[in-house]
Amino acid sequence: MNFTQFPRRKYLQGATPIEPMENLSKALGGHVDLYVKRDDLLPGSAGGNKTRKLEFCFADALDKKADTVVTCGAVQSNHCRLTASWAVKENMDCHLVLEERVKGSYKPEGSGNNFLFELLGVKSIRVVPAGSDMMAEMEKTSAELKNTGKQPYIIPGGASNAIGALGYASCAQETMVQLNEMMLKVDGIVVPSGSAGTHAGMAVGMFAMNTNIPVFGINVSRKKDVQEEIVYKLAGELRAKLGVKTEIPRDQITCFDEYVGPGYSLPTEDMIEAVKLFASTESILLDPVYSGKAAAGLIDLVRKGFFPKGSRVLFLHTGGSPALYAYLDTFRA
Incomplete structure (x- = not known):
């Protein structure tokens, strides 16, 4: 994929790290090896995927x-x-x-x-x-x-239009370079799915590079069918912008809506547990709206055996920890 054909500012300071989450993996039974892509460490005031x-x-x-x-x-x-x-x-x-x-x-x-x-x-x-x-x-x-x-x-x-989604097609490319250098084969990538740019960008990027790595979106607001259609439409626009000739198959866009709870930004017990687990096992701060609910989905999918034993799964941490401080009562209740 050629990103030099598009105007771009240089805000990134190199690739964000991919880290093993050994303690969290053990806490969840040790059947799946979990890794995290730390886009919470991106530059900008308190970081994050945008x-x-x-x-x-x-x-x-x-x-x-x-x-x-x-x-x-x-x-x-x-x-x-x-x-x-x-x-x-x-x-x-x-x-x-x-x-x-x-x-x-x-x-x-x-x-x-x-x-x-x-x-x-x-x-x-x-x-x-x-x-x-x-x-x-x-x-x-x-x-x-x-x-x-x-x-x-x-x-x-x-920033979830075809222009903004270029950032996550580029992230997919960055991620594959890192995985190859680490000689790390992953069996799936889990991302938050909200305004759709991150999910669509990662899905198109992984597909365009023939990685055969599925990208799973954890919804933060909408029902599965509605969200999948939004992601798929944006993925099509992004594919055309990048000049990827092969249309991305519809089944490459997969979302889970079981972790939204009562609605966007409204706390769930699973989100609270996920935020506390990431903090207490890996010293990683999530946010209560996006990464917290996506992590709740990741944890539940691991627990119920969605990923086969021995799988390696990469979680994309999109940042957002400043929002935690607006939810103090939720976590101290």
């Missing part, structure tokens, strides 16, 4: 002479935090539209990412109700900014 996507999105924005970025997310959005972070580095203004997916969850004085938006100097935050047309809301903010003489660029939620 930095890979934003390398391409900010480059496109700068190519289009933008001086301002507008993006959206939930009230504790890791994507919004990292967009604000890289806007600071690029000397661009950042404006956010936050969707209050859980009524009453937005608090101007809140902690976690909410506090970091303030610290990073976000120029404006507009909160809209759950179910709002987020693209229309961002376009409204963009139009207002144009009227003041600004040149805004809209980055979709999660």
Whole structure:
């Protein structure tokens, strides 16, 4: 795959590590060997997976002479935090539209990412109700900014369009280089599946390189059929952008929706256990919305024998630990 054909900023500082999770593997019975790809260690304020996507999105924005970025997310959005972070580095203004997916969850004085938006100097935050047309809301903010003489660029939620998803097709390539150097054969990769860019990028990348390594998505909000369709559609757009001639088979996109619980960002007992297990066995911090629920799925799949005995499974840690501090009551209850 040739990524030099696309504008790209250089935010990464080399490959993120792949580490064995020996203690966690033993805690789960020792039948499956678990590894983690530490994208929580990516650069940007407190790290996280969106930095890979934003390398391409900010480059496109700068190519289009933008001086301002507008993006959206939930009230504790890791994507919004990292967009604000890289806007600071690029000397661009950042404006956010936050969707209050859980009524009453937005608090101007809140902690976690909410506090970091303030610290990073976000120029404006507009909160809209759950179910709002987020693209229309961002376009409204963009139009207002144009009227003041600004040149805004809209980055979709999660930076999950074909431009942003390039970051995770590139990550798939990086991952295979590492696995080859480590002489480590893995039998599956588990990723969080939310706005779909990470999942689609990894799936397309692994498919385009003929790795025969399945990528499994753990849903954080939607039902299985709905999420798989969203991922598959984006995977098709990404494949076309990369010039991959063979269409990715529909069965290459697999999601599990059993770990969403009552809804997006709402805690589950399995998520709480997963966050505590990763911390107490591997000294790795997850977040309660994405990586926590994805890890809950990984743990359950291992326990119920989804992966055959002796399998090696790689978990993609997408970061987001600042959000933990907005959930203190959940973990201390």
